[in-house]
Amino acid sequence: MRMAQYILRRVVFAVFTLFGLSVIIFVMARVLPGDPARMAAGPRAPEWVVEQIREQLNLDKPLHVQYFLWLRDVFNGDLGYSIFTKRSVTQDVIEYLPASLELIAVAAVFQILGAFALGVLAGMYAYRWVDNAIRLFAYIGISIPAFGWAVIFQLVFAWKLDLFPVQGMLSVEAPERITGFVTIDSLITGRFDAFTDFLKHAVLPAMALAIGPMAQEARLIRSGMIDNRYKDYILLMESHGVPKRKLMFKYLLKPSAIPAVTVMGMDIASLLGNAFLVEIVFNWPGFSRYAISVMLNKDLNAIVAVVMVIGVIFIIANIIVDIIAAYLDPRIRYVERGE
Amino acid sequence: MAGEKKEALLEIRDLKVNYKVYKGTLKVLNGVELRVGKGERIGLVGESGSGKTTTLKSILRILPYNASIEDGRILYKGIDLLRADERVLNEVRRREIAMIFQDPMAALNPVFKVRDQLYDIIKESARGKLAKEEIEEIAYRLLKEVRLPDVERVMDSYPFQLSGGMRQRVVIAMALASARELLLADEPTTNLDVTIQDQILRLLADLTMKRNLSVILVSHALGMVRKMTDRTYVMYAGDIVEEGDSGEIFENPLHPYTQLLVETAPKLTGNWNPRGVPGRIPDYLNPPPGCRFHTRCPFAEQICREKKPPMIAVEGGKRVRCWLYYKR
Ligand SMILES: Nc1ncnc2c1ncn2[C@@H]1O[C@H](COP(=O)(O)OP(=O)(O)OP(=O)(O)O)[C@@H](O)[C@H]1O
Ligand SMILES: [Mg+2]
Numbered sequence: 001m002r003m004a005q006y007i008l009r010r011v012v013f014a015v016f017t018l019f020g021l022s023v024i025i026f027v028m029a030r031v032l033p034g035d036p037a038r039m040a041a042g043p044r045a046p047e048w049v050v051e052q053i054r055e056q057l058n059l060d061k062p063l064h065v066q067y068f069l070w071l072r073d074v075f076n077g078d079l080g081y082s083i084f085t086k087r088s089v090t091q092d093v094i095e096y097l098p099a100s101l102e103l104i105a106v107a108a109v110f111q112i113l114g115a116f117a118l119g120v121l122a123g124m125y126a127y128r129w130v131d132n133a134i135r136l137f138a139y140i141g142i143s144i145p146a147f148g149w150a151v152i153f154q155l156v157f158a159w160k161l162d163l164f165p166v167q168g169m170l171s172v173e174a175p176e177r178i179t180g181f182v183t184i185d186s187l188i189t190g191r192f193d194a195f196t197d198f199l200k201h202a203v204l205p206a207m208a209l210a211i212g213p214m215a216q217e218a219r220l221i222r223s224g225m226i227d228n229r230y231k232d233y234i235l236l237m238e239s240h241g242v243p244k245r246k247l248m249f250k251y252l253l254k255p256s257a258i259p260a261v262t263v264m265g266m267d268i269a270s271l272l273g274n275a276f277l278v279e280i281v282f283n284w285p286g287f288s289r290y291a292i293s294v295m296l297n298k299d300l301n302a303i304v305a306v307v308m309v310i311g312v313i314f315i316i317a318n319i320i321v322d323i324i325a326a327y328l329d330p331r332i333r334y335v336e337r338g339e
Numbered sequence: 340m341a342g343e344k345k346e347a348l349l350e351i352r353d354l355k356v357n358y359k360v361y362k363g364t365l366k367v368l369n370g371v372e373l374r375v376g377k378g379e380r381i382g383l384v385g386e387s388g389s390g391k392t393t394t395l396k397s398i399l400r401i402l403p404y405n406a407s408i409e410d411g412r413i414l415y416k417g418i419d420l421l422r423a424d425e426r427v428l429n430e431v432r433r434r435e436i437a438m439i440f441q442d443p444m445a446a447l448n449p450v451f452k453v454r455d456q457l458y459d460i461i462k463e464s465a466r467g468k469l470a471k472e473e474i475e476e477i478a479y480r481l482l483k484e485v486r487l488p489d490v491e492r493v494m495d496s497y498p499f500q501l502s503g504g505m506r507q508r509v510v511i512a513m514a515l516a517s518a519r520e521l522l523l524a525d526e527p528t529t530n531l532d533v534t535i536q537d538q539i540l541r542l543l544a545d546l547t548m549k550r551n552l553s554v555i556l557v558s559h560a561l562g563m564v565r566k567m568t569d570r571t572y573v574m575y576a577g578d579i580v581e582e583g584d585s586g587e588i589f590e591n592p593l594h595p596y597t598q599l600l601v602e603t604a605p606k607l608t609g610n611w612n613p614r615g616v617p618g619r620i621p622d623y624l625n626p627p628p629g630c631r632f633h634t635r636c637p638f639a640e641q642i643c644r645e646k647k648p649p650m651i652a653v654e655g656g657k658r659v660r661c662w663l664y665y666k667r
């Protein structure tokens with residue numbers, strides 16, 4: 001019951017945040033220099049063509065009218081017309097977003113599992129060689145940016161060792177497009193070959209994306225475990241003869257992991273932005289490349305859509321993390337209700 | 340009573356414990372000697388930082404990572420706990436000795452319900468495997484015994500939802516689950532509201548009496564220690580400086596430090612303000628040679644600065660670590 005209220009409050013709050021975000025990005029995109037109508041028409045197009053495009057995009061109307069027209073369309077599932085791809089932005093999003101989300105999902109799994117495995121191991125064997133090795137690894141992991149790892153992994157594991165495909169998302173025929181998500185579509189249609197092929201392609205770019213945040217979170221978990229290991233509440237359970245395993249994995253891990261869990265969601269959402277260069281390196285047909293292209297072309301509707309999509313993903317990730325954090329840490333649940 | 344030798348349940352011999360810190364090594368416990376007879380109640384007093392908690396934590400081997408036990412033995416029923424293997428030690432922890440921690444705010448895990456923690460402790464304290472209902476029943480009985488109102492609600496609370504007094508009662512209930520022989524009570528009331536300090540101490544006296552538990556009570560409330568215990572040890576800077584009958588020791592203190600302690604203790608309440616003792620505990624990085632108290636002692640002589648005095652038996656079963664009582 002408490003949890004349900006908590007979630008509801010979160011969602012309502014998120015809706016307001018999204019409204020705010022849409023206003024800001026909508027205005028910013030229009031106030032910044034550069035005439036989108038002129039860019040769409042091309043430098044040599046006559047003025048009346050530019051004028052026409054301007055009307056088509058409602059750019060001749062006052063800002064607040066433009067916004068409400070846009071909002072009305074959004075509620076009808078229409079994100080407007082892209083002057084860059086020359087088709088509906090909604091269509092673009094549907095086409096490019098799933099591939100990126102799937103890549104991020106795989107990266108998120110690596111990130112979470114890796115962070116816990118390394119963090120717990122290092123925390124349990126603090127200052128011994130296991131911990132030293134993990135700390136060194138984490139240090140390197142954080143210092144090299146995601147696209148750096150992308151290049152390294154591609155060279156070593158794809159070119160040199162030939163363990164994974166060098167690039168692309170699929171080397172077999174794509175499954176029939178139902179949801180747009182290759183993993184889901186291949187499972188629905190029974191195309192397990194496409195499923196495993198997809199995973200093989202996803203491993204390296206996902207690892208490249210995951211490694212930095214994974215290292216950071218592993219460090220948080222490690223230091224949490226070290227900080228808490230000799231707190232009275234752990235010593236109390238130890239003094240009652242609670243077995244080591246339960247002491248570590250129940251009573252120590254839970255309070256120690258909470259800080260890491262709270263950053264995980266944000267880290268995962270940021271992958272969407274970081275994915276750009278990695279997607280380029282691995283020639284991944286994702287959303288990031290689309291996002292950069294429309295920004296360079298001042299494609300107003302597409303820019304607003306891209307920002308809104310990233311915003312929605314951030315907010316969803318945030319809500320999920322808040323829920324998990326509240327589930328793990330009762331103090332969050334109760335304190336927020338003013339108890 | 341004085342001088343009467345009861346069968347020893349616990350005997351600490353020459354315990355030396357250091358803490359490693361960035362600046363060097365803190366030589367805290369300097370050869371602690373302490374004996375608890377079966378069913379005996381022991382008081383352990385001394386100002387803040389004298390090593391009382393370190394002594395108690397050594398018994399259950401729950402010292403922090405930077406502590407090292409340099410020397411000594413802790414014999415419990417003849418077994419040296421410092422050298423016992425994990426399995427034997429855990430047997431003792433599970434059903435023989437338990438500790439009540441100094442700060443009830445810090446002693447309970449903030450992200451688990453009281454129920455979780457208490458059940459796990461009860462599970463461990465049983466010889467065989469307990470059924471769920473049995474655990475539940477024991478938990479209820481224990482929480483009732485420490486006089487917590489609304490047991491059901493307390494069980495389903497997280498520690499931060501309980502007051503300090505309630506938390507300490509929960510910690511006591513946990514200790515009662517495991518302690519069948521010896522209870523280590525580390526300033527069980529210091530961090531509590533004055534109004535409930537007496538209640539908690541009385542409760543402890545009551546419950547340990549009923550169960551015939553041996554007790555080591557660490558407290559700044561000298562009046563309470565005197566009432567609740569049979570014998571008292573006075574600790575100064577990692578040394579036991581005086582030992583004797585609890586009634587006697589505060590009535591007629593021998594060691595200059597004990598005299599100082601008793602003098603500065605407010606007479607009416609029995610609450611002793613640790614800041615009341617003039618001077619400070621010496622630096623453990625470079626503890627003074629000889630008697631560690633000589634830097635503050637009004638009677639210090641040359642020998643006090645050079646040689647640590649032995650424990651000297653005095654009339655009335657008292658023992659004191661001071662050259663003043665040394666007769667050649
Ligand atoms: N983990 C630690 N690292 C370094 N020094 C420590 C550590 N724990 C305790 N000490 C030091 O050891 C000395 C004895 O501490 P201890 O907690 O045993 O004293 P105490 O008699 O229980 O004091 P109090 O009445 O304040 O509880 C103090 O000087 C303290 O600062
Ligand atoms: Mg203490």
